[in-house]
Amino acid sequence: MKSGNAASGHLLELRDLFVEFHTRDGVARVLNGVSYHVDAGETLAVLGESGSGKSVTAQTIMGILDMPPAVVRSGQVLYDGRDMLAMTDGERRAIRGAEIAMVFQDALSALNPVFPVGWQIAEGLRIREGRSKAEAMAMAIELMERVRIPAARERVRDYPHQFSGGMRQRVMIAMALALGPKVLIADEPTTALDVTVQAQIMDLLAELQRDTGMALILITHDLGVVASVADRIAVMYAGRIVEHAGVHALYARPAHPYTRALIDSIPKHHGRAEALTTIKGLPPNLTRIPPGCPFNPRCPLRQEICSVALPPSIDLGDGRTSACHFAREVLDGRI
Amino acid sequence: MSETRGPAADDVAAIEAPRSLSRDAWFDLRRNPVFWIAATLVALMVLIAAFPWLFSAIDARTAPCSLIDSLRAPDRDHWFGFDKQGCDVYSRVIYGARSSVLVGVFSTLLTSVVALVVGILGGFYGRWIDAILARVTDIFLGIPPLLGAVVVAKALSGHDLGIWPVVLALGLLGWPSAARVFRSSVITARHQDYVNAARILGAGHARIMFRHILPNALAPMVVVLTILLGTFIAFEATLSFLGVGPRHTISWGVDIAEAQRWIREASFPLMFPAGFLTATVLAFIMLGDAVREAFDPRLR
Amino acid sequence: MGESSRVPAGTTAGDVILRVEHLVKHFPLTQGVLFKQHVGDVKAVDGVSFDLRRGETLGIVGESGCGKSTLARLLVRLETPTAGRALFEGRDIFELDGPDLRGLRRNLQMVMQDPYTSLNPRMTVGDIVGEPFEIHPDVAPKGSRRAKVQELLDLVGLNPEHISRYPHQFSGGQRQRIGIARAIALRPQVIICDEPVSALDVSIQAQVINLLEELQAELGLAYIFIAHDLSVVRHISDRVAVMYLGKIVEIGTDEEIYERATHPYTQALLSAVPVPDPAARGTRTVIRLEGDVPSPANPPSGCRFRTRCWKAQAVCAEEEPALALRPDADPHPSACHFAEQA
Numbered sequence: 001m002k003s004g005n006a007a008s009g010h011l012l013e014l015r016d017l018f019v020e021f022h023t024r025d026g027v028a029r030v031l032n033g034v035s036y037h038v039d040a041g042e043t044l045a046v047l048g049e050s051g052s053g054k055s056v057t058a059q060t061i062m063g064i065l066d067m068p069p070a071v072v073r074s075g076q077v078l079y080d081g082r083d084m085l086a087m088t089d090g091e092r093r094a095i096r097g098a099e100i101a102m103v104f105q106d107a108l109s110a111l112n113p114v115f116p117v118g119w120q121i122a123e124g125l126r127i128r129e130g131r132s133k134a135e136a137m138a139m140a141i142e143l144m145e146r147v148r149i150p151a152a153r154e155r156v157r158d159y160p161h162q163f164s165g166g167m168r169q170r171v172m173i174a175m176a177l178a179l180g181p182k183v184l185i186a187d188e189p190t191t192a193l194d195v196t197v198q199a200q201i202m203d204l205l206a207e208l209q210r211d212t213g214m215a216l217i218l219i220t221h222d223l224g225v226v227a228s229v230a231d232r233i234a235v236m237y238a239g240r241i242v243e244h245a246g247v248h249a250l251y252a253r254p255a256h257p258y259t260r261a262l263i264d265s266i267p268k269h270h271g272r273a274e275a276l277t278t279i280k281g282l283p284p285n286l287t288r289i290p291p292g293c294p295f296n297p298r299c300p301l302r303q304e305i306c307s308v309a310l311p312p313s314i315d316l317g318d319g320r321t322s323a324c325h326f327a328r329e330v331l332d333g334r335i
Numbered sequence: 336m337s338e339t340r341g342p343a344a345d346d347v348a349a350i351e352a353p354r355s356l357s358r359d360a361w362f363d364l365r366r367n368p369v370f371w372i373a374a375t376l377v378a379l380m381v382l383i384a385a386f387p388w389l390f391s392a393i394d395a396r397t398a399p400c401s402l403i404d405s406l407r408a409p410d411r412d413h414w415f416g417f418d419k420q421g422c423d424v425y426s427r428v429i430y431g432a433r434s435s436v437l438v439g440v441f442s443t444l445l446t447s448v449v450a451l452v453v454g455i456l457g458g459f460y461g462r463w464i465d466a467i468l469a470r471v472t473d474i475f476l477g478i479p480p481l482l483g484a485v486v487v488a489k490a491l492s493g494h495d496l497g498i499w500p501v502v503l504a505l506g507l508l509g510w511p512s513a514a515r516v517f518r519s520s521v522i523t524a525r526h527q528d529y530v531n532a533a534r535i536l537g538a539g540h541a542r543i544m545f546r547h548i549l550p551n552a553l554a555p556m557v558v559v560l561t562i563l564l565g566t567f568i569a570f571e572a573t574l575s576f577l578g579v580g581p582r583h584t585i586s587w588g589v590d591i592a593e594a595q596r597w598i599r600e601a602s603f604p605l606m607f608p609a610g611f612l613t614a615t616v617l618a619f620i621m622l623g624d625a626v627r628e629a630f631d632p633r634l635r
Numbered sequence: 636m637g638e639s640s641r642v643p644a645g646t647t648a649g650d651v652i653l654r655v656e657h658l659v660k661h662f663p664l665t666q667g668v669l670f671k672q673h674v675g676d677v678k679a680v681d682g683v684s685f686d687l688r689r690g691e692t693l694g695i696v697g698e699s700g701c702g703k704s705t706l707a708r709l710l711v712r713l714e715t716p717t718a719g720r721a722l723f724e725g726r727d728i729f730e731l732d733g734p735d736l737r738g739l740r741r742n743l744q745m746v747m748q749d750p751y752t753s754l755n756p757r758m759t760v761g762d763i764v765g766e767p768f769e770i771h772p773d774v775a776p777k778g779s780r781r782a783k784v785q786e787l788l789d790l791v792g793l794n795p796e797h798i799s800r801y802p803h804q805f806s807g808g809q810r811q812r813i814g815i816a817r818a819i820a821l822r823p824q825v826i827i828c829d830e831p832v833s834a835l836d837v838s839i840q841a842q843v844i845n846l847l848e849e850l851q852a853e854l855g856l857a858y859i860f861i862a863h864d865l866s867v868v869r870h871i872s873d874r875v876a877v878m879y880l881g882k883i884v885e886i887g888t889d890e891e892i893y894e895r896a897t898h899p900y901t902q903a904l905l906s907a908v909p910v911p912d913p914a915a916r917g918t919r920t921v922i923r924l925e926g927d928v929p930s931p932a933n934p935p936s937g938c939r940f941r942t943r944c945w946k947a948q949a950v951c952a953e954e955e956p957a958l959a960l961r962p963d964a965d966p967h968p969s970a971c972h973f974a975e976q977a
Contacts, residue, residue: 355801537770
């Protein structure tokens with residue numbers, strides 16, 4: 001277990017992040033001690049369903065949370081060893097966009113509809129790097145070509161609504177890459193896209209990562225996408241990381257009942273005779289998280305201790321952790 | 336029982352009582368101080384209009400006015416003083432509320448009925464019905480409201496019809512904006528999936544209009560109407576001020592018209608009716624704003 | 636008539652309950668403000684034919700612009716077709732009127748995609764599920780309605796005591812169950828499921844899919860299951876039709892399509908689906924389509940897929956391939972001049 005003040009050897013690291021949302025119905029504990037890290041050249045997948053808090057971790061890193069009603073209770077966001085939460089606004093802004101960039105799910109609402117795409121891609125270059133309009137525009141065309149938008153020179157003056165969903169997503173990626181970031185956070189980048197377009201975009205991200213050596217944090221709920229591109233996976237549930245493992249290890253032998261249940265619930269091609277394995281019940285209301293392990297009401301392996309004591313993150317060796325009282329047993333397949 | 340049957344664990348709905356959207360809106364409304372201020376003012380004005388004798392010992396309709404008291408300053412028995420004719424200003428203000436509030440309420444009712452009919456027919460059926468109704472709406476929108484009201488009110492004012500000429504004038508000219516708002520919310524509602532589901536079940540036009548579209552399209556219009564009420568009250572005062580308001584009725588507008596001639600000698604006969612008028616209009620507008628915020632579905 | 640006539644193994648052979656013949660829906664494009672000129676058509680559905688048997692599930696897959704949503708809307712008569720017919724129990728559903736149409740409504744229902752907009756927010760759950768009985772009073776006499784509604788809620792896995800609650804008090808998965816309860820209230824024979832689980836979380840999807848399968852077995856329902864998630868479609872369907880730009884390009888049993896696909900688009904589609912198994916990395920054939928889907932207002936001549944197809948030849952631009960059995964390929968209909976297994 002790292003001590004809170006040890007130096008971070010990682011490019012980007014979250015340590016013990018606690019975030020709350022103050023809503024009309026009470027205080028929602030959205031992040032409850034989230035820690036993960038990513039280094040240059042690797043892909044970390046943050047896997048979870050809605051309400052797990054996965055997008056909130058990204059929003060906290062980028063500083064785009066609405067500060068009321070959200071409150072960062074404690075924790076650190078360490079970029080290159082420096083805590084972004086402790087920086088001044090100016091220092092944070094220097095990092096955001098230039099060193100850490102983000103791509104969102106819905107390109108249509110993330111892009112400004114009244115400005116041409118080339119102008120939007122070039123915006124960062126003009127403002128941050130002080131380039132001239134012509135220079136920035138030329139670089140924008142180059143970026144559009146790099147993300148494989150056909151006829152980039154002609155289309156640089158087109159507006160977002162004139163592009164298809166997949167093309168818009170490429171525009172967003174071009175915008176994110178403009179300043180040469182070291183970390184790219186992609187929040188459900190392909191969820192709204194067709195399967196064939198999704199495959200194109202994921203290929204593109206992989207290729208860009210290989211070319212630039214940047215780190216990629218992929219936030220998603222899609223187990224298929226994760227299996228295809230991730231190096232390591234952090235599985236989130238109710239604002240906690242419940243399991244962390246390398247991709248091959250996770251799929252072969254999950255060490256947490258939630259992960260196991262998720263993998264089991266994917267339709268396998270066994271024909272219709274078998275019903276799908278389900279996880280009964282619903283994710284908890286974040287204003288009323290049950291005591292003990294937050295997954296316990298739905299856990300098929302639940303025991304008495306689970307509703308009483310919060311499971312610690314158990315180190316299983318090789319960088320694997322699992323927040324379950326019976327992590328070893330689950331890992332070994334004994335229960 | 337299979338895993339998919341039976342109540343789901345951690346069923347949030349199990350801990351709550353049934354909560355309609357209106358109840359949720361009410362919950363928000365209750366905690367908005369603007370709502371309470373506005374609602375109190377409105378309630379007060381309505382009470383004054385309905386039961387003026389509870390608020391004023393002097394009946395302004397029958398009380399004698401003596402020129403000896405002309406423009407006498409306010410004192411302990413006559414809180415608002417006397418106007419140029421020697422009439423007690425306080426009782427005139429109290430009894431004048433009735434004219435304004437009644438006109439406001441009835442004009443709004445007339446406007447609502449017309450706007451509802453036009454809005455729902457145009458929004459629901461679309462095509463040529465909507466095209467015709469839209470053009471009619473545009474024509475009425477083109478008539479300058481104040482001028483139009485003055486003309487109508489003047490034309491009908493010869494006969495002693497009380498407040499009704501003004502009500503008619505305002506109702507006929509105020510409906511287009513409400514109708515447009517309602518029409519667009521009808522069109523939005525019409526495209527919702529639950530309306531499609533009802534059509535697939537075989538629901539007829541009447542059921543879809545009244546059960547599905549109307550309840551969901553009404554909210555924005557309620558807001559418009561509350562604000563319109565305030566505007567109509569101001570209009571009535573204006574018409575009275577111009578001399579085409581209800582005849583032989585005590586009205587704030589008439590009093591303001593009179594008092595402004597003598598403003599250099601005494602300002603209080605103007606201030607009090609004007610103050611009450613402004614407060615009433617403001618109260619309705621604030622109420623409309625608070626209700627709109629509470630009913631905004633985006634905040635749900 | 637252009638589709639597999641074999642009875643698929645492992646499923647019950649039923650009679651054909653719905654026969655769709657050359658269904659076409661074009662949406663006119665107009666230009667101009669005062670006098671609208673007809674400048675073209677969006678050919679959303681452009682000649683679709685298939686059969687649906689009693690008790691079976693026909694899956695329809697395709698990406699955006701393929702016309703599957705328009706097809707769904709046509710089948711429930713939310714749209715009128717430009718051409719073609721759909722025969723339910725032998726009668727064209729688009730010719731029905733009055734009491735016959737009401738009869739059709741009792742037999743053909745729909746489960747919609749978005750659980751957040753498919754329920755009237757101002758009606759209680761009891762009213763929503765009870766509405767079918769109000770519209771068709773002959774199905775349930777007034778006194779028995781409440782009991783029937785509670786029975787339906789129980790059938791879909793909801794607590795019957797929640798009958799007076801409002802939709803926003805339920806989760807997405809629960810709302811979808813309410814929609815399903817509404818759809819089965821009149822005991823229809825066919826239910827069109829238009830992306831019923833796409834808006835739900837993965838762990839909830841499985842619950843709803845299991846529910847749909849149980850109900851099918853219990854009530855003898857036939858489903859047309861429209862989705863873009865190929866693994867879900869495979870799990871629930873007996874047969875699958877693949878759509879592209881308004882046409883069916885391949886149709887067969889789930890095994891024929893998933894294991895022995897012969898149309899290049901199907902092969903590309905299957906290749907693009909990420910497999911949830913990291914050990915499979917690098918072992919699959921990767922087919923990547925270039926560019927975007929052409930606009931349905933201006934589909935390519937001949938075979939519509941030719942602009943993105945690696946096998947395209949001259950004949951593909953000249954002659955549109957029919958959906959038919961192809962020599963030298965697995966015997967299920969495919970609309971490609973060069974159909975062959977990958």
